[in-house]
Amino acid sequence: MRKKMLALLMVMALGTATLVGCGGNSNSGDSNDAKTEQDANKEDTEGEDSKEKDFSVSMVTDVGGVNDQSFNQSAWEGLQEFKKKTGAEVSYLESTQESDYSPNLDKQVEEGKDLVWGIGFAMADAVKESAEMNPEVHYAIIDNAYEETPENLTGVVFNAQDPSFMVGYVAALSTKEDKVGFVGGMHSAVIDQFEYGYRAGVAYGAKELKKDIEVKVQYAESFSDSAKGKAIATKMYSDGCDIVFHAAGNVGTGVIEAAKEAGKFAIGVDRDQSDLAPENVLTSALKLVNVAIELVSEKAMNGEEIGGKTYTFGLAEGAVGIPENNPNMDKEVYEKTMAIKDKIANKEITPPYNEETFNDFAL
Amino acid sequence: MNKASKILKKPITSTVIAVLFGFIVAAFVLLIAGCNPIEAFGILFRSVFSKPKYVANVIIKATPIILTGVSIAFAFKVGLFNIGAEGQFVMGTVVATIVGICLDLPPVLQFPVVLLSGMVAGALFGGFVGFLKAKFGIHEVITSIMLNWIAFYFCNFIAATKTFHQPNTNGTYPINASGLDFIFNWKKSEAGREVVINNEFLREAVGKTDMNIGFIFAIAAAIIIAILLKKTTKGYELRAVGFNQYAAEFAGINVRKNIIHAMVIAGAIAGLAGALQITGVAQKISTLGAFENYGFNGMSVALIANSSPIGSIFAGLLFAALIYGGGSIQSEIGAPSEVINIMIGTIVFFVALSKVIPVLADKLEKKEVKKDA
Numbered sequence: 074m075r076k077k078m079l080a081l082l083m084v085m086a087l088g089t090a091t092l093v094g095c096g097g098n099s100n101s102g103d104s105n106d107a108k109t110e111q112d113a114n115k116e117d118t119e120g121e122d123s124k125e126k127d128f129s130v131s132m133v134t135d136v137g138g139v140n141d142q143s144f145n146q147s148a149w150e151g152l153q154e155f156k157k158k159t160g161a162e163v164s165y166l167e168s169t170q171e172s173d174y175s176p177n178l179d180k181q182v183e184e185g186k187d188l189v190w191g192i193g194f195a196m197a198d199a200v201k202e203s204a205e206m207n208p209e210v211h212y213a214i215i216d217n218a219y220e221e222t223p224e225n226l227t228g229v230v231f232n233a234q235d236p237s238f239m240v241g242y243v244a245a246l247s248t249k250e251d252k253v254g255f256v257g258g259m260h261s262a263v264i265d266q267f268e269y270g271y272r273a274g275v276a277y278g279a280k281e282l283k284k285d286i287e288v289k290v291q292y293a294e295s296f297s298d299s300a301k302g303k304a305i306a307t308k309m310y311s312d313g314c315d316i317v318f319h320a321a322g323n324v325g326t327g328v329i330e331a332a333k334e335a336g337k338f339a340i341g342v343d344r345d346q347s348d349l350a351p352e353n354v355l356t357s358a359l360k361l362v363n364v365a366i367e368l369v370s371e372k373a374m375n376g377e378e379i380g381g382k383t384y385t386f387g388l389a390e391g392a393v394g395i396p397e398n399n400p401n402m403d404k405e406v407y408e409k410t411m412a413i414k415d416k417i418a419n420k421e422i423t424p425p426y427n428e429e430t431f432n433d434f435a436l
Numbered sequence: 437m438n439k440a441s442k443i444l445k446k447p448i449t450s451t452v453i454a455v456l457f458g459f460i461v462a463a464f465v466l467l468i469a470g471c472n473p474i475e476a477f478g479i480l481f482r483s484v485f486s487k488p489k490y491v492a493n494v495i496i497k498a499t500p501i502i503l504t505g506v507s508i509a510f511a512f513k514v515g516l517f518n519i520g521a522e523g524q525f526v527m528g529t530v531v532a533t534i535v536g537i538c539l540d541l542p543p544v545l546q547f548p549v550v551l552l553s554g555m556v557a558g559a560l561f562g563g564f565v566g567f568l569k570a571k572f573g574i575h576e577v578i579t580s581i582m583l584n585w586i587a588f589y590f591c592n593f594i595a596a597t598k599t600f601h602q603p604n605t606n607g608t609y610p611i612n613a614s615g616l617d618f619i620f621n622w623k624k625s626e627a628g629r630e631v632v633i634n635n636e637f638l639r640e641a642v643g644k645t646d647m648n649i650g651f652i653f654a655i656a657a658a659i660i661i662a663i664l665l666k667k668t669t670k671g672y673e674l675r676a677v678g679f680n681q682y683a684a685e686f687a688g689i690n691v692r693k694n695i696i697h698a699m700v701i702a703g704a705i706a707g708l709a710g711a712l713q714i715t716g717v718a719q720k721i722s723t724l725g726a727f728e729n730y731g732f733n734g735m736s737v738a739l740i741a742n743s744s745p746i747g748s749i750f751a752g753l754l755f756a757a758l759i760y761g762g763g764s765i766q767s768e769i770g771a772p773s774e775v776i777n778i779m780i781g782t783i784v785f786f787v788a789l790s791k792v793i794p795v796l797a798d799k800l801e802k803k804e805v806k807k808d809a
Contacts, residue, residue, distance in 0.1 A: 131767060136725060166767040170728045172646075172717045173763075176493050179644060180483075180763060195606050195722070206644065259596075259723060262604050294592060297725040 128374045129162035130155065132190035132366075133177045137297070138167050143322045143343055144362045148192045148215060151363030155370045174199035182207045188373045190215070190366065194263060201226065211380060213369055215362055216263050218383040227373075228383035229365050233263070234270030235417050236358035236393045237320070238424035240340045241274020242413050243356055243395070244316045245286050246406045247338070254289045254309035256328050258296040258321035262427065267320035267342070267358065269431040270424045276434075277413075277422070289314055293324045302327030310335040316355060318342070329354060338401065345396040356399045364392040388418045441804075444797035447742045450790030454740075455754070458783030465778050471771045483764035484757045488641040494757045496717065499650040500525070502752030503709035504734025505741060506658050507702045512743040513665055514698035515678035520565055520580025521706040522731025523587035524558035526724075528710020530591050531557035533721045536611025536714060537600060543621065546614040551653075551711045558707015559700045561587065566699025570692035576699070584731075588724055595723045607722030617648040617716040648716030654749065657705055661745040664701075674698055706731060736784045755780065 132152060134145040152163040164186075166177050174196050181189045182203070191200035191214040201219060204212040204226040213227040222228055244253045255271055257264045272288050279286040289309055293301045302324035306317050310331060317332065318340035319325035325342055332339035332353040341347065341357030365386045372379050386392035394414065399407060416422045425431040443449055463473035484490055504521045511518035518524075532554035541549060561583060568574045594600055600608040613621060622628035623642055632643045641647060665671040676684040677694045685691050709730065714721070737755050741747030762776030 164767045164770060166763055167773050169773075170730075171722055172497075172713070175646065176497075176760070177763060179489075180767060184764075184767060194604075197605070259606060261606065294596065294723070295725060 127160070127162050128188075129164075129184075129186045130188045130190070130370050130373075131164040131166065131181045131184070131186045132192055133174065133181065133196070134165060134167045135174075135193040135195045136168055136171065137193075137322065138169075139165055141323060142326065143296075144215065144360075145192050147344055147362040148190065148366050151366035152190075152370070154363060155367045158367075159371065159374060161370070161374060171195070175203060178203040178212075182210050187211060188213065188370060190370075192362075194261070211373055213373070213379075215365070222381050222383060224381045226381070227369060227379045229369060230383060230385050231266075231360050231362075231365070231393055232385060232387035232424075232426075233266040233320075233358070233360050233393065234273075234424040234426040235388055235414075236360065236395055237267045237270030237318075238274035238277070238417065238422070239395050239410050239413055240318055240356055240358045241271040241276075242278045243274075243402060243406055243410050244271075244318060244340065245275045245278025245282065246409065247355060247402065248286060248316050250313050250315045251284060252287045252289065252312070252314045254291070254306070254314040254317035256302060256305050256309075256317060256319040256321055256324065257290065257292040258324055259294055260292060264320050265427045267318075269427055271318050271358075273425050273431060273434050274413075293321050295324055296322035297324065299323050299325075299327035299330070303331045306331035306339070307335065310337050316340065318358070320358075347396070347398075347400075352401070355401050356395050359394050359396065361392045364390065368392075388414060441797040441801040444800070445794050447790070450793040451740060451742060451747075451787055453793060454786030454790060455783050457786045458779050461782040462775060462779035465775050466771060469771055469775060471765075471769050471775075476765045476769060476771060476775075479764050479768050480758075480761040483768075484761040488637055489644050490760070492641040492645045492647050494753065494760050495651050496646055496648065497760050498752040498756035499648075499654050499716070500709040500713050500730045501733045501737050501755055502651075502654040502749055503657055503712070504706050504731050505737030505748035505752050506654075506661055506745045507705035507709070508731075508734050508738035509741060509743040509745050509748050510661050510665070510705065511698060511702040512738060513678050514674045514694065515681065516566075516569070516576050516695065516698055516702070518562070518565075518580065518699070518702045518706075519577050519735070520562060520583055520731070521702070521734050522727055522729070523580060523584035524561045524703045524706035525710040525713075525730045525734075526584075526587040526591050526727075527557040527561045528554035528707030529714050529718070529721050530587070530594050530710075531707075532615075532711035532714040533608055533611055534594065534600070536615040537609055540612045540614055543614040543618075546612065547616075547618070547715065550611065550615040550715055551708060554711025554714070555704045555707045558710065559704035562703015562706065563696060563700040565703075566696040569699070570695045584727070588727065591721055592723045595721050602720075605722075608720045610719040611714060615715060616719065617650070619648050620646070620716070646717045648712070650712035650716045653708065653712055654752070657708065658745045658749050661701075661705070665745070670697075706734070709734075736780065739784050740787050742787070742790075 130152060132148055137145050139145050139149050149165055155161060156163045166180065168174055168177055178189060178199060188211045193215060194217040197214060197217040200212055200214045204223045208225055211225050213229060215229050218228045218230050253275060255268055257268055268290060275286050275288050291305050293305060295301055302321060306328040309317050316338045317328055319328040320342050326349060329339045329346060329349045333350045338353055338355040341354050343360050345357045347354040369379060369384060388394060417424060425434040466473040466476050484494055504525055507521050508518045532550050535553040536550045539546060539549060565576050565580045565583060568579050569576045595607050602609045619642060623632055632638045665675060673689045673694050676689055677691050681691050733755060737748055737751045741751035758776055758780055762773060765771045766773045
């Protein structure tokens with residue numbers, strides 16, 4: 074009997090909980106109903122007058138969340154900048170579990186967004202599936218190129234090997250121990266760009282200086298465990314490396330911390346990370362997700378045909394590179410690196426982006 | 437005893453009051469964050485109930501946490517704190533994935549085999565904790581926290597192993613279609629597709645979601661556990677161990693055996709939650725950056741439900757509705773998702789404080805008595 078009562082009361086508890094949602098509304102109940110109706114009407118007519126109303130863009134983060142010091146954050150900054158420039162509506166939705174991707178993307182469609190961004194290649198399948206289910210909405214994804222891209226989906230990838238080559242060259246010219254390190258997040262096509270670009274850059278610099286420079290490579294198998302990044306980098310520094318480059322998201326904050334404690338140099342990634350340790354960040358391999366998001370969103374807003382293909386952002390778009398101010402770097406090195414940048418830009422050098430192209434890379 | 441204090445003394449009353457307080461505190465937090473709480477709760481309500489699809493999504497989200505909630509609630513009743521539900525859940529997903537990829541039996545067999553393998557994995561993982569507790573007296577909280585991490589890294593290890601790892605993703609291959617949920621396979625089959633597309637309700641609730649039969653398992657598990665605890669000799673023994681180990685032992689109940697059994701059952705339920713997540717939603721495991729909190733959310737569910745298995749069903753639905761609707765608050769009016777977490781946290785906090793309410797009821801009663809005198 075008690076159990077039955079309990080069950081019954083639990084139903085009531087749930088009911089009450091939802092009633093609170095209502096209860097808050099009760100004084101403005103009518104207007105709220107009206108609003109819901111309005112929304113419904115809006116949805117119905119959306120097809121016809123969507124061009125007249127504000128263009129709305131939203132992004133769904135991966136499980137890193139919007140304050141990840143890395144590409145989710147960068148993406149959101151890009152959208153905010155886009156809003157400032159064009160007055161479009163922007164919003165974001167965080168995912169906390171992998172199973173959130175599909176419902177979250179779906180939610181954005183429900184809200185009548187014109188363009189929905191998926192941030193990160195982990196969302197590739199979910200974005201594609203959602204795009205196929207909702208042909209009227211446009212989608213775009215960061216860091217993923219599909220083999221077959223649906224008409225309403227845009228892939229955005231970066232030539233991350235270019236800035237990685239540049240910082241590799243910087244590392245080669247700046248190292249005193251002739252030993253440098255690389256800490257990767259997880260093995261994937263995206264991180265391969267960083268690793269092999271960097272290794273080729275180091276090799277290129279070493280050849281110029283006519284010496285051998287060793288590159289120690291280790292993967293953290295994580296994008297979030299900064300303690301592990303710190304441990305790996307500390308080991309590398311004590312093994313004689315004096316410069317460590319990382320491409321590992323939040324793991325990298327640990328790498329930079331280790332550089333600070335060891336008094337050695339780290340090379341940042343994605344954005345200018347010199348604010349994390351002004352004395353110890355040599356430079357950063359920029360991969361500006363915000364620039365790409367801004368550019369692609371703008372194209373979509375102007376009604377350009379962007380679907381069904383993949384955009385590659387490189388030096389020409391200003392979406393990759395190294396920062397202009399590098400207080401810890403020799404001026405001479407910076408100028409030489411700029412020369413390398415020009416060579417990459419006019420395709421005199423084509424930095425490798427995976428193991429195969431690295432092996433074929435002729436110095 | 438008058439009516440008011442009678443009502444106040446019911447455990448459910450304190451839960452309802454706790455839920456109410458949670459919403460009130462959340463309203464203040466929303467105000468501070470610069471959002472209109474009425475509007476926010478309106479969105480929350482609408483984004484949970486206004487379409488069959490939303491309700492379906494809440495049910496999907498609730499399924500794993502109901503099961504982990506039942507697992508934890510059950511262990512509570514035996515006096516054990518199953519903080520290891522997270523690890524048991526993860527082991528359930530990992531083993532179900534391995535079995536689902538390696539075996540390819542006919543669907544009628546494959547599906548139960550995958551579920552069973554997940555359950556066995558969770559049961560072994562939980563049972564080990566129970567064994568350590570029973571044989572050596574090592575506290576289950578310590579061992580299961582350690583085992584959570586072992587499960588976590590084991591998952592990442594399997595996800596990165598060559599045999600299972602799908603190139604250019606951060607996870608494994610999906611499990612063979614024969615092991616997937618019946619609703620999913622039906623939806624993908626030609627006949628099913630026809631029906632789903634032509635029926636508006638089904639298209640919304642099934643076509644556009646990961647609707648699966650896991651919820652039925654969750655309810656069944658809750659009912660079975662409730663019956664086991666209340667109606668069987670075994671349940672009597674288990675509860676006796678939970679109330680007072682020494683008294684139970686004195687009464688001739690084998691405490692050690694019951695502790696191990698309790699952890700095996702709790703682990704099996706959490707493992708089942710993991711396996712159902714694989715067959716119904718995820719279809720594969722991915723490298724985890726952090727725990728996905730299925731087990732830890734289950735703890736909140738068990739707390740809200742006051743350790744009642746049946747109550748866990750409703751607590752799980754409430755929890756899932758808050759999480760799912762909370763996302764809409766974020767994307768529609770830009771309130772931080774933390775607000776929802778604060779709301780859930782407050783509810784759990786007030787439930788934990790629920791002992792206060794019967795005391796208040798007592799006081800009320802005494803006042804009445806005085807007045808009568």
